[in-house]
Amino acid sequence: MSETSFDIVVVGGGPGGYVAAIRAAQLGLRAAVVEREHLGGICLNWGCIPTKALLRTAEVYRTLRHASDFGLEADGVRFDLGKVVKRSRTVAGQLARGVGHLLKKNKVTVIDGHGVLKGGGRLAVHKDGATVSELSARHIILATGARARVLPGLEPDGRLVWTYKEAMVPEAMPQSLLVIGSGAIGIEFASFFHEMGAETTVVEVMDRIVPAEDPEISAFARKRFEKDGLTIHTETQVKALTRHDNAVTCTLAGKDGATREITVDRVILAVGIVGNVEDIGLEQTKVEVERGHVVTDGYGRTAEPGVYAIGDLTGPPWLAHKASHEGVVCVEAIAGVEGVHPLDPRRIPGCTYCHPQIASVGLSEEKARAAGHEVRVGRFPFVGNGKALALGEPDGMVKTVFDAGTGELLGAHMIGAEVTELIQGYAVAMTLESTEAELMHTVFPHPTLSEMMHESVLDAYGRAIHF
Template sequence: MAYDVIVIGSGPGGYPAAIRASQLGFKVAIIEKESLGGICLNWGCIPTKALIKSANVYDYIKHSANYGINATGTQDFPAVIQRSRGVADKMSKGVQFLMKKNKIDVIMGTGKVKGKGKVEVTAAEGTKKIIESKYIVIATGGRSRELPNLKQDGKKVIGYREAMVLPVQPKSMIIVGSGAIGVEFAYVYNSMGTKVTIVEFLSRIVPVEDEEISKELEKQYKKQGIEIFTNASVESVDTSDNGVKAQVKKQDGSMMTLEADIVLSAVGVVANIENIGLEENGIKTEKGKIIVDKYQQTTIPGIYAIGDCTPGQALAHVASKEGINAAEHMAYLEKKIAHLPDVIDYNNVPGCTYCTPEIASVGYTEKAAKEAGYDIKVGKFPFIASGKASAAGATEGFVKVIFDAKYGEFLGCHMIGANVTEMIAEAVVARKLETTAHEILNAIHPHPTMSEGLKEATAAAYGEAIDI
């Protein structure tokens, strides 16, 4: 079986790579060992957002009196889980349709590079076959990272997959790690009535975000009843009794015992690069990731790698762009298109966390901008001053913008509040177009909207704020 392009993995990097390659005139096959759409569609981005939406609806019911409505209701935890799985299944079927539409052959099984232009596929029942192509794209993604002292048993110490399909809602949960996965599940389970405790090794939660964002989320989470321990590490867990006892070391070296029904380990992801033929074929790796150039080529010409198994940010939208770029680079080499793809600027990648309040950011944090040597102007607009936020009953949070004082270059944007994940694209496009503060100030923003916050924060940076 001969193809022009074989893609190993059908996640948010793999399936766009396959579709773009097909659009560019290549004969394409995609190999998937589990479900089309990969982790993102089946066990990550999409089903977690469905869980979060259910939690949002339940929150509305609990606080309906704030809106002048008398509503009562109880949550049905198994039904919440069932709805989430239904959304994921629907999205996976959507990818099946896209494969047919774009005439891409789907081969179920586990792929392994067997030399230049060759991939071995092992089916679920163990049978093997070799398929050939000129180009190969490795898009094998990642999985939940496991700490040596926090081994996951899938029952009392779980990862994100199990957290999405628990048969019974736990009365209490310890979440280890406060990145996007940790704080999103913290919101869902706390809203549903589980007592949630977050343990974070670093000095603040959501540690990759601007420091003021971390402080605001911690304030809002404590208001919601979530207990938070920073500068703390889980040293060991005892699962021998009914629940779990976690021994936690605090910053001063003292120990405390936390008890819960379940521990969720949310300490990041690790790349799936084992047993896929890297070492045998001279494909180089570093720090657990496949080394690639700016067009996603590995150290072996004709073999590309994209997404979570490479050094870029482990985000679905990054993987998608990397996959498209890989396909377009192949097309350029084959003279199907006349130009090279636009190289990704990894400092202009938006990050979104779908807790409540939401977090969205792009570019430099205030600290990073100062460390890079910029003289900066910083502006903030609190949503409590927003008419739309007040009308919506969602006044938590703010927009923070950072500009270069000399030229007005838009260095960074950081938001926390309702629906800010829908607002961050403006900052991404503005930075891509090299927009200055002056241009944002003179671009009329609609009123009343939450998006006015970006313009108002910019005005605040230059001493021209109207509403604060």
């Protein structure tokens, strides 16, 4: 059993952990990452990346089925599910190997095992029931991530009732499917399986789908999803699951208490995630845990000196890019880098890769008004944009929210083709504290989808040209 000393030890090699370790190494600190499963974490291996590969397949499949809209003929289009899944896993594997290369390149030590705090700047590493190493460090960063939330009575079994993990590697395409939860994870899986031919139903306990989004965008999304054939039940709970040999009967209860039953081949549980706070030694520290997540300040510091936490472990938004940025902020604060400041959660863009895509940053119109802002709101529809029409993607909208007094961009909300790429323009604008004046005077190239971003700003001030 070896004992090794480091400046920083990071527990968890996901998007928060490996980025924190690399940044520490760049700053001249001796860094190590302890990872029990696979570098890249859930995001690269079982989340962000492989799901995007699946959704890309669904997008291509959809386009091929509508080839005649583009003057093309593509008869008898079909798919090989095994090859679809294999491509997704290959993409994930390639990126995970790339993380290992980056850590090696930056001279970060990688230790295989499960890290447990032992107090006094010490960390034990366990593997297969044995302690394989004991590390010491002045600073220990917890980046252990999160796992799927499980509801009583709706527990996944890996065969009939899936979490995101089983949903990514189906052995056969179900003919019918129920998705519980309409957040980003639920809607993305609903979109994928629906596009691939499964009769898909979404159940959401809130009064609207993708409830974290601006209500206007949510309403637009529901209308489009239902037009495409998705069945959506809001203000509805799944009360029970009755499992058969190869099907599940689901008891649904509406707001009025009335129940109905539907039988489907498979169920996907997508009702959020909870932090991995167990079995990492927190009980021996002053670290505070609230509602399944570690409490930190803006720099990742916990109530225990020398112990920090970043990423999904610390609560929403549960986004890889949030975790990575938190890792950088945490390490730079430790290293005393001048000018480091806490991450502003209002400036974290969120993206959902369903069809049509959804993206947003900042406050919704509803939340801006609730916060006391007098607002100016601009909108521009995809149908008014030449590039959108040329792409065959006329359904969508760009919405911008400004403070009426100062011109500050408070939020931007988008639905439609490629909005997950477009949203970063508004994120940069918010970071630069741009007002409507700078955005109006920015020259947007033609013909591009980005022109709608300009027009939405102009519309907020009664100056839209093409609408």
